[in-house]
Amino acid sequence: xxxxxxxxxxxSACEIALRDCMGVKRGETVLIVTDExxxxxxxxxxxxxxxxxxxxxxxEMLPREIHGQEPPKPVAEAMKSxxxxxxxxxxSITHTLxxxxxxxxxxxxxxxxxITEEIFIRTMxxxxxxxxxxxxxxxxxxxxxxxxxITTKLGTDLxxxxxxxxxxxxxxxxxxxxxxGNLPGAEAYIAxxxxxxxxxxxxxxxxxxxxxxxxxxxxxxxxxxxKKIKGGDEAKRLEKILSKYGKEAKNxxxxxxxxxxxxxxxxxxxxDEKVFGTVHIALGSNYGFGGLTKAPIHLDGIIIEPTVLxxxxxxxxxxxxMV
Numbered sequence: 001x002x003x004x005x006x007x008x009x010x011x012s013a014c015e016i017a018l019r020d021c022m023g024v025k026r027g028e029t030v031l032i033v034t035d036e037x038x039x040x041x042x043x044x045x046x047x048x049x050x051x052x053x054x055x056x057x058x059x060e061m062l063p064r065e066i067h068g069q070e071p072p073k074p075v076a077e078a079m080k081s082x083x084x085x086x087x088x089x090x091x092s093i094t095h096t097l098x099x100x101x102x103x104x105x106x107x108x109x110x111x112x113x114x115i116t117e118e119i120f121i122r123t124m125x126x127x128x129x130x131x132x133x134x135x136x137x138x139x140x141x142x143x144x145x146x147x148x149x150i151t152t153k154l155g156t157d158l159x160x161x162x163x164x165x166x167x168x169x170x171x172x173x174x175x176x177x178x179x180x181g182n183l184p185g186a187e188a189y190i191a192x193x194x195x196x197x198x199x200x201x202x203x204x205x206x207x208x209x210x211x212x213x214x215x216x217x218x219x220x221x222x223x224x225x226x227k228k229i230k231g232g233d234e235a236k237r238l239e240k241i242l243s244k245y246g247k248e249a250k251n252x253x254x255x256x257x258x259x260x261x262x263x264x265x266x267x268x269x270x271x272d273e274k275v276f277g278t279v280h281i282a283l284g285s286n287y288g289f290g291g292l293t294k295a296p297i298h299l300d301g302i303i304i305e306p307t308v309l310x311x312x313x314x315x316x317x318x319x320x321x322m323v
Contacts, residue, residue, distance in 0.1 A: 004043050010117050013124040014041075014048040017183055021128065022084050022108055023175030026053030031082035033075055035063040037090040041115060045086050057082070064091035066241075067113065067208055067269075068285050068298035071098050080105045086183070088112040092208075092270075094182060095253075095298040100288040106177035113182075113270050123184035123271065126262050131186045132171045135259045138315070139188040141323065142167035145310040148192070148255060150279065152306050153318075154204055154216055158281070160197035160224075160252065162190050168289050186260030186274040191291030195224035197252040201281050205302030208282075209241055210234050211267035217301065219281075226250035226283060241299070242283065248295035254282035256300070257308075257315075265302060272302045277319040279306045 018024045030049040034042030039060065049056035061075050069091060070076065076098035079085050085107055087093055092113030102109050112120070146163040150156055172185020181187075203217040217235045220228035225247065229239045242249045260274040273280045280302045285295040305319035314322040 004047060007044065007117065009121045010041065010044050011048060013121045014044050016124045017086065017110070018045065018049055018052060021172050021174060021183060021185070022086070022110060024049060024052055024054055024084055028054050028083040029057065029081070030054040030084045030086070031057045031059065031078055033059050033061065033071065033079065033085060033087040033089065033093070035061055035089050037063060038088040038115065041088040041112070041117060041120060045088065064089070064093070066297050067092040068095045069296055070096050076101070079107065079109070082107055085109045086112065088115050090114055092298065095285050095288045097288065099180060103178050103180040108174045108177065109180040110174055110183040114268050115270055116268065119184070119266065119268060119271050123260060123262055123274070126184070126260060128172050128185065131259055132173055135169050135171045135186060135188050137323070138257050138259065139167035139169045141310055141315060142188060142190045147311055149309040150303070150306055152202060152204070152303060154202040155200055155218070156202045156303060156306065158197060158199035158201050158221065160255070161193040162255070163193060165190050165193060165290050182270060182274075184260060184263065184271070184274060186263065186276070187256050187258055189254050189256035189289065191286040191289055192224070192252055192255055194292055197221050197224045201301070201303070203281070203301035203303060205265050205278060205304045206267055206269065206272045207234065207238060207301045208269040208299040210237055212265060221252060224252050226252070245284070245295060245297050248293050249284050249297045251284060251286070251293045251295065252281060253284050253286035253291060253293060253298060254280070254289070254300070256280045256282065269300050273300050275302070277305065277316070279303050279308060279316070
């Protein structure tokens with residue numbers, strides 16, 4: 001079907017991902033789920049897993065149409081039967097029931113949506129112990145918080161409740177049964193309480209399915225849902241995408257905080273949402289990480305240099321960590 005020509009830097013990054021981040025042991029079943037655009041990374045991961053003594057399995061599916069769309073049933077079933085799953089795919093399966101159910105079965109899952117070889121090689125060469133410490137520190141604050149207030153110089157002014165919700169920690173280290181997250185790691189995120197988000201969000205970094213923004217997108221939010229979208233052509237593109245999927249697609253699904261010092265805004269949301277000093281608000285589904293909304297879409301929008309208060313205490317001020 002294909003011939004593998006080893007890229008030494010990529011192969012080395014795959015070893016870090018499998019051995020250091022996922023803790024793969026000899027004899028474990030490692031499933032690589034990929035699609036044609038991400039085939040080269042998928043095959044490198046499969047070859048390295050085989051070299052490490054794992055029962056390495058490779059499954060290639062057709063690319064999904066949108067981020068958050070479920071993988072085919074045979075793939076979803078195989079995910080639940082593995083010890084470790086790595087999923088470099090062109091559309092994200094991070095916020096899918098397939099990933100959620102695999103984690104609930106004790107599978108260690110790393111998703112790598114839209115990963116490029118350059119990003120993979122660069123962002124894997126980070127001190128993940130430091131990322132683990134920072135991500136856990138921020139997630140602990142979210143766990144104990146109730147009210148979030150985000151502002152920016154461009155006009156973001158949004159409040160919402162996180163009372164009773166628990167943060168997820170995408171640290172890049174998933175060695176225990178059921179631990180799941182992205183590679184590269186470095187994000188703490190939480191599902192806002194339904195119907196509590198109100199105010200304005202100005203997305204000025206990048207937007208999933210659109211890329212780096214040439215002009216900001218202004219979202220007016222009432223009772224947990226986007227009511228108005230204003231801006232240039234990219235705002236119109238976002239409105240067109242969301243219009244296909246009903247009211248739930250406009251749900252305020254996620255509040256996330258990036259913690260990777262090597263990540264930069266590139267237009268690839270996998271990397272963009274990890275940039276330290278930014279936050280992101282996602283629209284659509286959040287059922288897989290503590291929310292109640294099921295939607296066939298999940299889109300993150302990056303906010304640059306935010307000021308964030310948790311219960312009136314500064315977490316970030318103009319993008320600078322204050323704790």
